[in-house]
Amino acid sequence: MVRCWRHSEASLEDPHCMHCGPMSSFRIPHKVLWGSLAVTLLIVVIGLGVTAHLGLQRKTQSSLQDVRIPDHTGEFFNQSALIDKHNNVVTYFVTSHVNQTSTVIFDVRQGLVCYKPDNQDSCFLRQMESLDYENVESHLNKSEKQVSQVWLVGNETERHTEFMGVLPSSRLDASTLQEPLQSLCKQASVYWTRRSDGPGKQRLIYFCIDICFPSNICVSVCFYYLPE
Template sequence: MTSTVLKACHWSLCVETSPQDGDSAASSQFRFPHKAFWVILSASLLLVIVALGLTGHLGLSRPHSQPSQIVRITVPDQTGVLINQSAVVDQQNDLVTFCVTSPANQTSTVLFDIKHGLICYKPVDQQSCFLRKMERSDYDNVHSLLHESARKNHFQLSGNETQRQTEFLGVLAASQVDVSTLEEPLQALCQDRSIHWTKRADGPGKQRLVYFCIDICFPSNICVSVCFYYLPE
């Protein structure tokens, strides 16, 4: 007489037994899944350990954000007297801040916000800040500083090789800017001052006087004298 084959399933594992197997079949039915459980658990723990190890390695190999760097620029003026300027380069936020000291030992600030394409002038002897949009030449000059500052933090410019140019900016007195609409670096720079838009102009004309100028020098041997005057209402 052919014995009936019984199929016992547990944990998605099937074991075929015959009625005459008795207790040995029942014993193997529970032993095998128990062993498979520990194998699966060990493999899972191994995968977790490998994953944590890879994550830690990637975290250590990831470059840290570069802090702001102070760069010094030394250049002789038209009379041969050395002028010292400093610039704070923040490559992570695309910001370059110039600190320009006048012969009277007063320091003005010029902030290049490359990300938003704006230049903000904060003269020491005024109660206002002045904005203008960056142009192609401004991007070229500032990028030379961003790239060169990665190699050194002091630039000695030669007087006979330095190109000098003057830019005139007319202040639009009727276009005061709401400081809350500006980005955080500009707000922090001019938080206690009024802010006005400016635009490039050919010159102040004979009937108007230039009321202040700021000289800025770049590592590309270019010095720019930016002069402001008020436009008519």
């Protein structure tokens, strides 16, 4: 016969412990068991959430990486300009070191600048400013033909960076554009941009295009997406 004893050795057998056995002291109460399972499940859920967040963050950073077009290290880079005096349009073709050519159109008649990176299916628009008109006019005035193409090289006489923010919910239908912008962007998404002070440390630059004008002024135009 197996007896259950109280803490005092002198006490009598407890009638309520008739079913106690040698392994009774190892039984885990149901509340403790379910509590442990709940804590374990909570830890697993938190771990999965953190892993998913880090994966999404890495994916976002890889899709918004800093891409410079062109990423030149020397003083010169490959650039040409197509001058159309009849339509008051100057088109720049800027080729990177990996042979990717971005196109930038200055349309004086419409007062627009259009950027089309070669490695993206997107076009970015902005309004021309007074300095843009001056730089384009320097091309148009020097050209003796109605349509001509000149090759340019960049130098370090004067260089600065301009930041353009891509406006949220500003997508346009390329069919609403006029030529030559429509032909350039017919297979691309079109967005409006605006000049800004910079993306800040928390946002990454989407891409940059370097353009040099005949006035020995080189401009790096860098784009990034503005927050919603």
